[in-house]
Amino acid sequence: MKQLFQMMGDLWFLSRPYFSSEDRKKAWLLIIAVLGLTLLMVGLDVWQSFSRNIYYTALQQKDLSTFLRGLFWYSHTSEGFVPGFFLIAIPALLAGVYATYLQQLLQLRWRTWMTRSMSQQWLHQNTAFLIAMQAANMDIGADNPDQRIQEDIDRFAADTLTQFTSLFSNLITLVSYIGLLWVLSGPLVIFGLRIPGYFLWVALIYSIIATIITHFCGRKLINLQTQQQKVEADFRYALVHIRNHAASIALTGGGKREQGALTSRFTAVYDNFFLIMKRSKWLGLLTSGLEVLSGNFALLVGSARYFAGKISFGTLMQLVLAFSRVQGALGWIASSYSSLAEWRSNVIRLAMFQRMMARAREYEQTIERQTIPDLSDMILQNVDVFKPDGSILLQNVSLTLPHGHSIALAGPSGIGKSTLLRVMANIWPFASGCIQQPQLRMMFMPQRPYLPLGNLKQILCYPLEAENYDDTVLQQILRQIGLPQLASRLKDEEVWEQTLSPGEQQRLMFGRILLNKPDWVFLDEATSNLDEDAENILYAHLRQSLPNITIVSVTHKPSLQAQHNLIIDITRFKGA
């Protein structure tokens, strides 16, 4: 019961935003249309059971004209007007096709909305970075956000609609056939005790027992399905990782080692799926067995009244159909247990992801940040910097970065230079103290150049929009940063990350600075792959093109430190 409430809560949590969004009117309209068509299909099915009764009885009585009327035309019976079987089949068919079409349309709209919403949240306020940072300290799963956005959302929308319409259709079927089954089944007398509508009681008891047994047999499937989605995503991520680092793997001769790692990840996929197979086998045996049993059971029990001459052959067939519909509706949970288990595990993963994003954003910034319009320097006062696990990295950092200077932040590897830069960029959540900064444009260049997917022009302009820039300006910049050979290739789209050398990628980063024209630039070992001459030329271009710029560089290299007029060694702030 607790699990059921949890599931309802998660469903509400995930579905409410869409059904109260700007697309809500169309969404509700589509839901109503799908449910309306489902209702129509069930109604037509009940009507068809009467035409079945007519032509089966006519078959038994060898009455050809009634038989043909029952199939192709219409009849009047004590129950009223009954159209022929095929006359009902045509609208039933159309209703079925359009119910599926409209359901898929809603699924597509829902997926589109959720994908946009979740990817926006993921990229908003550095949430993707914060999740990656805090993953180790969080008690809820944080694996493979890419899979959750690409695959889980689609499955969530599809499965939720399928299960919901299926639940609705079963409820309507139950309501529609319950009365029919009650009337057709007649009473049963055992030891003088008269049980009216006994077929209905049998269906009810049968379904309750079947549901309980199936739940106990299949409940472990939910965790196994959740695990399967995780190991599949881990395996796929390993493949993408190899694709992205193919050259390095080839150079280091790591193919065999990678194969081993792939095999071990695939073994997790295999082992977990094997467990699912084993569980599903028993579950399948149970559900199929129950199905076979229920079909013949109804015929067997009902045939007693038929042979006693109390009901016609047509009524017997209608009784069997009504029993199977009522039993099918009551036993819906049991018969679709494995797809329900898959749906449940999908809902768990997606709800976790949504909560994780909310929690990452709620992370309380303990650093006080003041942007002061009249201030020209950047001032750090008593700043403490921590690692994600809470251990102290830098303690009591108090320093002033004066405007208009070139400042080199120095210190041994691993001391926390890059992390301090992240604190200044306001993306590192584990810090306290106070930072006062001027109201000027600041730009940060990470240690590893980031090249987005797209053409060279987009890469050079990133994160600005490429279409706002004239090719001739960009070509001029490419020449300034020592990449004249790329001037004619601005529109070329290839995997530039793998085509350009690390040094060329770092040159491109300088191109971005020249284009962005910030007042302050923070460079984290941005020339680590360049020779001294290239380094000097790039820094000289920067000062020449942007004479008022303040440069803050993180570097170990004495040659580069010489390019700066102020060197700040942060070793003295090393945490205890």
Ligand SMILES: Nc1ncnc2c1ncn2[C@@H]1O[C@H](COP(=O)(O)OP(=O)(O)OP(=O)(O)O)[C@@H](O)[C@H]1O
């Ligand atoms: N995302 C992270 N999660 C956990 N630890 C981290 C993370 N980022 C940095 N650290 C740790 O913080 C410490 C400082 O790292 P940082 O990159 O700031 O050092 P650095 O002085 O810039 O080193 P280098 O000169 O080698 O680039 C290291 O021990 C590193 O392992």
